[in-house]
Amino acid sequence: MNVVDSSGWLEYLADTPNAEFFAPAIEDIEKLVVPVITLYEIFKRVYQQRGEDDALKAVALMMQGRVIDLDAGLALSAAKLSQDLSIPLADSLILATARAYQATLWTQDEHFKDIAEVQYIAKHKK
Numbered sequence: 001m002n003v004v005d006s007s008g009w010l011e012y013l014a015d016t017p018n019a020e021f022f023a024p025a026i027e028d029i030e031k032l033v034v035p036v037i038t039l040y041e042i043f044k045r046v047y048q049q050r051g052e053d054d055a056l057k058a059v060a061l062m063m064q065g066r067v068i069d070l071d072a073g074l075a076l077s078a079a080k081l082s083q084d085l086s087i088p089l090a091d092s093l094i095l096a097t098a099r100a101y102q103a104t105l106w107t108q109d110e111h112f113k114d115i116a117e118v119q120y121i122a123k124h125k126k
Contacts, residue, residue, distance in 0.1 A: 001033050002026075002028065002033065003033045003035060003097055003103045003104070004022055004026055004032075004034075004038070004106045005108075005112075006037075006090070006094075007108050007109055008022040008026075008107055009038060009058075011124075013046065013061075016124060017124045018108060018121055018123070021119075025104070032064070032065030033066050033101045033103050034065040034066065035070075035093055036070055037090050037094060038062065038094065039059055039067065042055075046058045068100075074093065074097060077100065078093040078095070081095050085111070086111075091109060091111070095112070099117070105117060108121050108122065108123045110122070110123075
């Protein structure tokens, strides 16, 4: 199973140099787990930058995977991760979801790079 964090989705959608790193996880729909917080983050960013039609297309692509709603168990797991790892809310929800589904987390967020179940690539410098 795979979870791609919001930065990975944005790289993939924009076809940046790091897009090819995230492509295998995103394109393997059968193994793709999508935390609901990533739907929020991607829709918001794409809506801001390119409008509602493109934002809806991005979310439709994401929803081909298994969308995981936030529930009490995930919320509590994320709260512990946020405290223990000193990571923000959205990142803790994404990591908690990955762990709950025994998924690999694909990211370019540096604060994840030393976590065992993470596939990390450094953010491409422009």
